Amino acid sequence: MIECSAARSSLIALGLLLFANRGGWAVQLEPQAAQAFDRYIAENERRIAKQQSSAQSFLAVTNLPEPQRTEASSHLRAGDVLIRKQEGTPIKLAGAMIHHWVGAVWLPGATIQSTLALVQNYNNLSRYYSPEVVSSRLLSRQGNDFRITMRLRKHKILTVVLDTTYSVHYGSLDPEHAYSWSRSTRVTEIANPGERNEHALAEGDGHGFLWKLNSYWRFVQLADGVVVECEAISLTRDVPAGLGWLIEPIVEKLPRESLEFTLRATRDALR
Numbered sequence: 599m600i601e602c603s604a605a606r607s608s609l610i611a612l613g614l615l616l617f618a619n620r621g622g623w624a625v626q627l628e629p630q631a632a633q634a635f636d637r638y639i640a641e642n643e644r645r646i647a648k649q650q651s652s653a654q655s656f657l658a659v660t661n662l663p664e665p666q667r668t669e670a671s672s673h674l675r676a677g678d679v680l681i682r683k684q685e686g687t688p689i690k691l692a693g694a695m696i697h698h699w700v701g702a703v704w705l706p707g708a709t710i711q712s713t714l715a716l717v718q719n720y721n722n723l724s725r726y727y728s729p730e731v732v733s734s735r736l737l738s739r740q741g742n743d744f745r746i747t748m749r750l751r752k753h754k755i756l757t758v759v760l761d762t763t764y765s766v767h768y769g770s771l772d773p774e775h776a777y778s779w780s781r782s783t784r785v786t787e788i789a790n791p792g793e794r795n796e797h798a799l800a801e802g803d804g805h806g807f808l809w810k811l812n813s814y815w816r817f818v819q820l821a822d823g824v825v826v827e828c829e830a831i832s833l834t835r836d837v838p839a840g841l842g843w844l845i846e847p848i849v850e851k852l853p854r855e856s857l858e859f860t861l862r863a864t865r866d867a868l869r
Contacts, residue, residue, distance in 0.1 A: 601728075601851060609670050622824065625693065625803075625804070625805070625806040625835045626693075626802055627801075627802035627803075627809045627833075628691075628692050628693050628694065629808070630691070630692050630693040631664075631692050631694035631833065632691060632773075632802075632809075632810070632833070634689075634694075635694075635696055635810055635833045636693075638689070638831070639698055639781075639812055639831060642698075642829075642831065643657075643779075643814075646779075646814050646829070649661070649727065649816065650771060650775075650777055650816065650818055651694040651771070651794070652771075653771060653772065653774070653775055654766070656771065656775050656816060656818060657702070657816055657818055657825060657827050658700050658702075658827060658829070659671070659674070659680065659702050659825070659827065663707070670702075672705065674702060674703070674704040674825065675704060677703060677704070678760075678847060679703050679705075679858050679861050679862055680700070680701060680702045680703070681699060681700070681701045681854060681857060681858050681861075682699070682700055682701075683696035683698070683699055683700075684699065684700060684829075688850060689838070690836060692836075693835065693836050694806075694809070694833055694834065694836050695833070695834050695835070695836050695837075695849065695850075696709040696831065696832070697830075697831070697832045697833075697834065697850070697854075698829070698830070698831045699829070699830050699853055699854050699857050700827070700829050700830075701827070701828050701857045701858060701860075701861050702825060702826065702827040702828075702830070702861070703825075703826050703832070703861040703862070703864065703865050704823060704824075704825055704826075705713070705823050705824040705825075705864070705865055705868050706822060706823040706866075707822065707823055708823050708824040708868045709819065709824065710773075710774070710776050710817050710819045710824055712868060713817055713824050713864075713868060714768070714776065714817070716864065716867055716868060717778070717815070718768075719737040720734055720735065720744065720746045721734065721735055721736055722734070726863055726864070726865075726866075726867040727859075727860065728861050729751055730750060730751060730752070730856065730859060730860070731750060731751075732748075732749040732750065732751050732759070733746055733748070733749045734748040734749070735744065735747050735748075737763070739866055742768040742769060742788050743765070743767050743768075744764075744765075744766040744767075744768075745763065745764070745765055745766075746763065746764050746766060747761070747762065747763045748761075748762050748763075748764070749761050749762075749788075750762055750808075752807050752808065752856070754807075754848045754851070754852055755848065756848075757807070758789055758798060758804070758805050758807045758808075758826055759785060759787070759788040759791035760785055760786065760788065760807075760808055761784075761785075761786050761788055761798060762782055762784065762785045762786075762808075762811070762866070763782070763783050763784045764780050764781060764782050764783060764785050765780070765781050766778055766779070766780045766781075767779045770814070773819070774818060774819040774820075774850060775817070775818055775819075776816075776817045777814070777815060777816050777817065777818075778813075778814075778815045779812075779813075779814055779815075780812060780814075780815070781812045782810050782811045782812060784801060785797045785801065785808055785811065786799060786800075786801050786804075786811055787799045787803065787804030787805060787807075789804075791831060805835070806834055806835025807834055807835070807848075807849070807852060808832060808833075808834055808852075809832075809833045809834060810832060810833040811830065811831070811832045811833075812830075812831045812832075813829070813831075814828065814829040814831075815827070815828045816828075826861065826864060826865075828857060828860070828861065829855060830856070830857045832853050834849050834853070835849060835850075836849075837849055
C-alpha cells in the first residue's frame with residue numbers, strides 16, 4: 599500500500615513537471631469569470647447580512663436541522679474542526695472555478711476580545727499562520743476598517759507564492775456576537791520568489807491557484823469560550839480537459855485545506 603501510494607505521488611509529480619515544462623500552467627483570468635464571481639459574492643453577502651442580523655441565526659452551524667446540529671456541537675466541543683462544502687459548489691466557469699467552504703472551531707477559555715486581538719494583529723500573522731502566511735502588514739486603519747497585505751505560500755507538490763491585499767471590515771450585533779468581512783482587492787503571483795530576479799506577474803496571470811479570496815468570519819461568545827466560524831469563497835483556475843486526474847486534486851483540495859489550517863492555527867494560537 600505504501601509502495602503504491604509513493605508510486606502514484608511520483609507519477610503525479612512527474613506529470614506536473616512535464617505539464618509545467620510545456621507551459622501548460624500558463625493561464626489567465628477571463629473577465630467573464632471575474633464578473634461571475636462578483637455576482638456570486640453579491641448574492642452571498644446579502645444572505646450573510648441577513649443571517650448575521652439575528653443572534654438565533656448568526657452561526658451557520660446553529661441553522662442545521664436536527665440531529666446534525668447536536669452532532670456538530672458535540673464534535674466542536676470534542677475539539678474537531680468542522681468543514682463542509684457549500685451546496686452546489688464548486689461552480690465551474692469559463693476557465694475558472696468558484697469554491698465555497700464553511701468551517702467552524704471551538705476556542706475553549708477564549709473571549710471575543712482575545713480572539714479579535716489575535717486576528718487583528720496584522721503585522722505579525724506569520725507568527726501564528728506560518729507556513730501559509732509568509733509575511734503580513736497593516737497598511738491603514740480607520741475605525742473598524744482595515745487595509746492589509748499578506749504574502750501567502752501555497753504548496754501542493756508545486757509551490758506558489760502570492761502577494762495579496764485585502765479590505766477588512768469588523769462589526770458586531772451585540773457584545774456576544776462579532777463578525778468580519780474580508781475581501782481581496784489584489785492577488786498577484788510572484789515569479790522566482792526569494793531569488794534576485796523575483797518579480798510580480800500581472801494580476802490574473804500565473805498558475806491560477808488563487809485569483810480572488812473573500813472570507814466572512816463570525817465570533818460568538820459563550821460562557822466558557824468562543825465559537826469561530828468562517829466562510830471562505832475563492833476563485834481559482836479550472837481543471838484543463840484531459841488532466842482532471844492530475845490537476846483536480848490540487849485545485850479542489852487547496853481551498854478546503856487552507857481553511858482548515860487557518861481555523862486550527864487560530865485555536866492553537868489562543869491556547
